[in-house]
Amino acid sequence: MTTTPTIALVTGGSRGLGRSAVLKLAERGVDAILTYKSNEAEAHEVVRQVEALGRKAVALQLDAGDSRSFAAFTQRVKAALSATWQRADFDYLVNNAGMGVAHATVAETTEDDFDLLFNVHLKGTFFLTQKLLPLIKDGGRILNTSSGLARFALPGYAAYAAMKGGVEVLTRYLAKELGARGIAVNTIAPGAIATDFGGGRVRDNAQLNAFVASQTALGRAGLPDDIGNAVAALLTDPSGWINAQRIEVSGGMFI
16 A cells, blocks of 8 residues: 655755754655755755655755745646655645844844845745645644744844744734644744854854853754754644644753
8 A cells, every 4th residue: 555655845945954854854754845045956965865864855946035936936846746746735834944134233234134034034934835825735734933032032133033023923823724724833943053044153153152052951052953853843743733832942042
């Protein structure tokens, strides 16, 4: 008897937290459609690693800040599902794609930087999800990405954190509206993670890394696999009754 494969679509799955999520899902038997913005070679390396784990993956280009491209992207997703899995839908959507801009106070934040953050993190999440809703299997799950910065305040991150706060509200509305389809929608909120995000500040600035560690109950900055493991657990464990929740994965930062 042939078992229908489980498929996750992970935006920003070619690097950082998204890459870890794709690989941790693959270890649990989940195939992937992963997106990348510009580094195709990096994305195809992740595909190769997924295949080495015995799963299937497809990499598709996506600019998460360009909502005008989402309709065409959705058609590419349909084509990939049909060609690779002979399916018309997928199971899990992970809205992970994101970026940081220059560390700036409210007084210093430019409209261009604000608009960039808005287009990628909030508008992008809203309208990409909207376009993909017909392709998400009833009984599936959506996981949006927020930040610990939506709970605690650090000067210099106001614009970014405001977008993530919007994502958390959007999550609750999606959960309410999609309940009839059996789709659970939650938010995962990473703490400070040592990646190349935001210019690699947490990873490469020893003073900042030490500060994060000093303010975290478990005594260190987070690592990509801390988030990847949490994503995989939320999507693949029998946790479907968890719905409309914000799950912070920060090691106990600022508690």
